[in-house]
Amino acid sequence: KYAFWGTQPVAQFSEAGGEAPEGPIDVPKTVAEVRQEPYTLPDSFEWCVCDLRDDAVAHEVYELLSNNYVEDDDNMFRFNYSSGFLKWCLLCPGHTLDWLVGVRVKASRRLVGFISAIPAHIRVGGGPGAGAEGGPAGGREVRMVEINFLCVHKKLRSKRLAPVLIKEITRRVNLRDIWQAAYTAGVLLPKPLATCRYFHRSLNPRKLIDVGFSRLAPRMTMARTIKLYKLPDEPLTPGMREARPEDAPKLVPLLNDYLARYRLTQVFNEEEVAHWFQNIDNVVQAFVVEDPAAPGSLTDLVSFYALPSSILGHPEHTELRAAYLYYTVPGATPLKQLVNDAMIMAASKGYDVFNALDLLQNELFLKDLKFGAGDGQLHYYLYNWRLAGNASLTPQEVGLVLM
Ligand code: MYA
Ligand code: JJ1
Known part of the structure; x- marks a missing residue:
């Protein structure tokens, strides 16, 4: 269970609460310690940067997502983010093209995988007092990325490509000296901060x-x-x-x-x-x-x-x-x-x-x-x-x- 997520610096279901201090889970690293080479994809695939400023590329990402992205539990509906939306959302202030990561089939150049990161200042933690009449919660402001649009083509599912996409975007984000991320998903993973x-x-x-x-x-x-x-x-x-x-x-x-x-x-x-x-x-x-x-x-x-x-x-x-x-x-x-x-x-x-x-x-x-x-x-x-x-x-x- 959770062969990949069990190895990552995220809260685990098994952990007892208790003593754990607020802050990073991993030992702090420097940019110099980050792996320089991209992670290895299976032989027939290659990495690409999806420059969404190019309408043709934006359309390719749109097509991948419109055919392969998130569906409801009964597979009656599938999110259909427009290419205008993808541009608005991913070409935001501080965006980094290197964080719009695609996977292509080498032979055909067909886009079959995607994951994105955008920068954000996230404030997390602090005391209770949140909610209706609450005063300031406090907590710490942390420079993070927001990860979204993780997608693997339906024909390539269950081949462990997702962990490679996640490790590769982590590496690219770490290379810019950012060590934390926020993300949401409909599926249960170790371990939700909130549901x-x-x-x-x-x-x-x-x-x-x-x-x-x-x-x-x-x-x-x-x-x-x-x-x-x-x-x-x-x-x-x-x-x-x-x-x-x-x-x-x-x-x-x-x-x-x-x-x-x-x-x-x-x-x-x-x-x-x-x-x-x-x-x-x-x-x-x-x-x-x-x-x-x-x-x-x-x-x-x-x-x-x-x-x-x-x-x-x-x-x-x-x-x-x-x-x-x-x-x-x-x-x-x-x-x-x-x-x-x-x-x-x-x-x-x-x-x-x-x-x-x-x-x-x-x-x-x-x-x-x-x-x-x-x-x-x-x-x-x-x-x-x-x-x-x-x-x-x-x-x-x-x-x-x-x-
Ligand atoms: S959430 C939206 C995700 N996209 C979809 O649901 C679209 C439809 N589905 C697909 O395209 C595929 O099923 C995906 C998995 C790509 C989701 N988040 O390659 P696999 C784990 C994280 O054999 P596939 C969004 O975009 C799974 O538990 N992990 O599986 C936010 C298993 O690990 P483990 C997920 O089905 C994304 C492993 O992948 C998700 O072919 C945040 C299996 O890989 C999921 N939604 O592909 C990503 N679904 O063995 C994390 C499955 O441990 C970001 N898995 O159970 C982390 C922060 C990174 C940056 C850090 C910077 C410092
Ligand atoms: O849209 C969703 N559910 C709908 C449709 C259900 C169809 C059958 N499964 C739903 N409809 C009932 C509405 C009704 C209106 C009148 C009042 C009573 C209620 O419930 C659901 C959300 O509820 N959507 C999904 O399941 C899509 C995936 C959600 C996970 C999103 C992951 C985000 C990815 C990352 O960033």
Whole structure:
């Protein structure tokens, strides 16, 4: 069990908590000690860098993922990240092309494997006090990477390629003097720092039921269901507008001060805020509330990203348009109202479903805004970092949203 993960500097299921101090799991190393040569792939494969600035390469990564990436438990839906999304997400501030790692078949040049890293300042640990009314949690800010989009072509599964991809990206990240990573996965690995659940709010219930994403509730008709989920056409919060790059200086303290209460979160600088909270059709939407009584003062933030799924084997529908709640900062406006407005915006843009995790303060609105629990979980992991006593976190202590 866990032939690979058992050898890695990650929290193990077997460990007792007790004495373990907070911090790196591995003995600290220097860049000079990092292996210079790439890890060896089986003979017929080679490494490549996927330069997503090149549309043809972005399309190759898109194709690999759209045919081979994450599916739900019943293989009815598969994530279908757009190439615009991949560019937004992977060509972020501080990105390193060397960390967009591909595996190609030597003979055909066909892309059959991928893994990515992007840099982030992650704050982790600290005291309780996270959650609804919590003060600052404290903890330590650690320069990390976020790992995502690990994918091996379906025809090449179970050949132990994934561990080679993971070791190779670790080496490339270590070469830049970074020794920790954060990542999420639907599968259980040693050992989650936290486990969150997905929640779903129907925007287009007829289509969701048609494609088997949801079902008609007992004693409900289609007409009553459509009425139940109907939303207004326009957001209800006065002063809500799309975020602009010039908002970044004001959003940095708004966002970081709010996230200070969590025990696992990202710390954003101005350039990062301008990048992550922008508006790109079918990729990401970010809205701020500009106090109508005090023009120029920003009180709240709400955002979501677009992650459609392919509908597998349905006669009519091929794509499920899903919006995923990203970060929300309730300042002057109640959280519930901000998220309701985000859903209104998503519905008016033609999204079929609005998804959220049970992290941050999301429990405050899930029920009232008619979200229902999904069948998927999302485990949060750290590489080469343990919390004091090998502690884990509740979903409500997590303030980190990855793509
Ligand atoms: S999560 C999304 C992952 N992608 C998918 O689920 C897409 C569909 N599936 C596939 O493409 C393949 O099944 C993958 C595995 C590629 C996932 N994370 O090659 P194998 C372990 C980590 O024979 P395959 C995301 O992107 C498995 O337990 N490990 O298997 C975040 C076994 O190890 P062990 C995983 O099925 C990724 C070994 O791989 C995952 O052909 C974070 C088997 O390898 C998984 N999701 O390929 C990666 N699934 O023997 C870690 C299986 O021990 C980053 N495995 O049980 C770590 C930090 C690195 C940077 C550090 C810097 C300092
Ligand atoms: O989308 C998901 N589940 C859906 C579809 C289930 C289809 C059958 N398996 C679901 N639908 C019910 C919705 C219903 C709406 C009305 C109210 C009640 C609920 O539950 C799940 C999440 O729940 N998604 C997945 O399983 C996809 C994989 C999740 C792991 C993600 C890994 C991320 C990778 C790394 O970064």
